[in-house]
Each structure stands twice: as structure tokens, then as C-alpha cells.
Amino acid sequence: MKEITAKELAEKLKMNKNLSIIDVREDDEVALGKIPGAKHIPLGEIPERLNEIDKNKHHYMVCRSGGRSGNACAFLSNQGYDVSNMQGGMLDWEDKVEKYEDK
Numbered sequence: 001m002k003e004i005t006a007k008e009l010a011e012k013l014k015m016n017k018n019l020s021i022i023d024v025r026e027d028d029e030v031a032l033g034k035i036p037g038a039k040h041i042p043l044g045e046i047p048e049r050l051n052e053i054d055k056n057k058h059h060y061m062v063c064r065s066g067g068r069s070g071n072a073c074a075f076l077s078n079q080g081y082d083v084s085n086m087q088g089g090m091l092d093w094e095d096k097v098e099k100y101e102d103k
């Protein structure tokens with residue numbers, strides 16, 4: 001499984017605002033703040049929301065500590081998606097967060 005640190009992802013995000021970041025945490029966790037521009041798809045909803053994930057893009061998966069996003073990476077990799085897991089999750093994220101608004 002491909003992995004990236006929170007610090008590396010923060011640097012990539014500063015250079016390229018068009019990254020695809022998917023936050024797989026639950027609603028109450030995301031309400032506390034998420035990486036700016038990240039798409040929120042709770043882990044349990046990923047199988048039925050595959051149509052929202054572009055197979056032609058690379059996606060960075062994020063959760064609280066890296067476990068659930070790792071599970072999401074394993075599942076999506078098996079479906080043919082190009083994904084990386086953010087190690088340490090939001091616990092390691094030291095950059096800006098945005099308040100989540102349900103979209």
C-alpha cells in the first residue's frame with residue numbers, strides 16, 4: 001500500500017490545490033475540522049459511492065489515525081483505484097483545517 005505522511009501531504013497541497021483527498025471519518029469527527037478541499041465519504045459508504053471517486057485520478061485517503069483510511073485504500077486498490085494512505089491520520093495533521101459543511 002502506498003503511504004504518505006501528513007507533512008508530505010500538506011506540502012503537496014500547498015503546491016497543488018487540485019489534489020483529491022477523501023476523508024473516511026464519521027460525520028461527528030469531520031465536524032471538528034477536515035483538510036481544506038477534502039471530500040467526505042464515511043468508510044461504510046465507500047462501496048455504494050464509488051461513482052463519486054474518479055478512477056483516473058490519484059486519491060489520498062484520510063481518517064483519524066490511519067487505520068480506517070488504510071482499509072479504504074485496500075478496498076479501493078482491489079477495485080482498481082490509485083490511492084495512498086495518509087499515515088497517522090488527522091492526529092498527525094498540523095496544517096490548516098476547515099469546518100465541515102454538509103454538501
